[in-house]
Amino acid sequence: QRRFAEELEEKVEVATARLAVMDRLKSDFVALASHELRTPLTALQGFSELLATRRFAPDEVRRLADIMRGEIERLGRIVSDFLDLARLERGLPPALRRAVVDPAPLIAAAVELFRRTRTTHRVELDMDGALPHVDADSDALDRVLKNLIGNALKYSPPGSCVRVRARAAHGVVTVDVEDEGPGIPAEERARVFEPYYRVRDAAALGPGTGLGLSVVKSLVEAHGGSVRADAAPGAGTRMTVTLPAVP
Numbered sequence: 001q002r003r004f005a006e007e008l009e010e011k012v013e014v015a016t017a018r019l020a021v022m023d024r025l026k027s028d029f030v031a032l033a034s035h036e037l038r039t040p041l042t043a044l045q046g047f048s049e050l051l052a053t054r055r056f057a058p059d060e061v062r063r064l065a066d067i068m069r070g071e072i073e074r075l076g077r078i079v080s081d082f083l084d085l086a087r088l089e090r091g092l093p094p095a096l097r098r099a100v101v102d103p104a105p106l107i108a109a110a111v112e113l114f115r116r117t118r119t120t121h122r123v124e125l126d127m128d129g130a131l132p133h134v135d136a137d138s139d140a141l142d143r144v145l146k147n148l149i150g151n152a153l154k155y156s157p158p159g160s161c162v163r164v165r166a167r168a169a170h171g172v173v174t175v176d177v178e179d180e181g182p183g184i185p186a187e188e189r190a191r192v193f194e195p196y197y198r199v200r201d202a203a204a205l206g207p208g209t210g211l212g213l214s215v216v217k218s219l220v221e222a223h224g225g226s227v228r229a230d231a232a233p234g235a236g237t238r239m240t241v242t243l244p245a246v247p
Contacts, residue, residue, distance in 0.1 A: 037078060040071040047071075070117030074150070077143055081215045085195060088214075094222045096137040100246055103173055104131045106138060107166050110145040114153060114162075121153050122161040131168050132245035140219045141243075145175070147212040148239050152179035156236070168245060172225075175241045178232040189229040193217040216241075 047068050050056075056064070084094055104127060111125040134141075145164075152162040160180035167174055184192060191197050195214040213227075220227045225243040232238040 037075070040075040040078075043071045044068055044075075066116045070113060073113065073146065077146060077150070077212075080143060081147075081212060084215045084218060088195070088218055094140065094219050096140055096222055098135055098137050098223075100133050101136045101138050101141065102131070102133050103136070103141065103166070103175075103243070106142055107131075107145060107164065107175065110142065110149060111164050113146070114149050118153050120158040121156060123149065123153070124161055124163045125166075126163065127166040128168055131166060131173055134173055134223070134243045135246055136223050136243065140223070144216050144219050144241060147216050148175075148177040148241070151212055152177050152181070152237070152239070155179060155181040157181070171245050171247070173243050173245050175243075176238055177241075178238045179236040180232075181236050183231055183235060184229055184237050186231075192229055193227070 047064050051061070051064060087094060107127060108125065111123055114121075114123045149162060149164065156162060156179040162180075163176075163178045165176040165178070193213050193216075197214075217227050220241055220243070223243055225241060227239065227241045230238045230240065
């Protein structure tokens with residue numbers, strides 16, 4: 001009986017420590033989330049004031065509009081991540097509207113968006129000529145792609161390249177997103193998909209909520225797929241998403 005009481009006490013201590021860690025992470029998350037929301041809003045305010053008070057050539061207007069669109073997309077992803085996290089914490093799966101979707105245009109559009117709005121990096125696309133269709137929610141798939149590409153850009157040094165590769169084999173569609181950043185330590189690769197978790201020293205590389213990859217994982221798994229993090233050849237990180245193809 002004494003041994004049982006000791007084991008129970010130990011389990012309670014472990015559970016209490018975990019709750020304390022989660023509470024601290026949530027507090028950090030609130031501060032980071034406020035920053036993440038404020039950044040695109042500040043950019044949108046600045047660009048809209050420029051367009052309202054100054055004259056620009058048509059090409060410059062298009063360039064500013066592209067940047068504003070990118071910030072709006074970013075804001076939308078952050079809000080969607082919050083909503084998905086709320087569902088996950090209530091034990092609910094992501095809300096999906098699935099249909100037979102051609103993933104190729106979605107992948108190409110996501111890459112093109114970042115090419116236009118992130119001029120400090122190169123974004124390359126290597127895609128099989130034709131990909132099989134997938135049974136997916138196109139909005140959810142779009143968010144998965146943009147979360148992964150945005151993450152790769154955030155943690156890569158200026159002037160580096162983010163490579164997106166899409167291919168089909170053995171009844172699945174696979175998308176790799178590779179960066180040239182500092183990489184993720186092997187012991188932390190599984191944990192990056194936990195809500196609020198951020199790799200050690202990540203704060204020095206850029207702000208973030210620690211939600212993006214946990215949402216990616218929940219969305220991909222809700223489609224019957226998988227996602228994993230590996231070391232990219234040479235340096236950096238490779239995120240691999242696999243989705244079942246429609247027969």
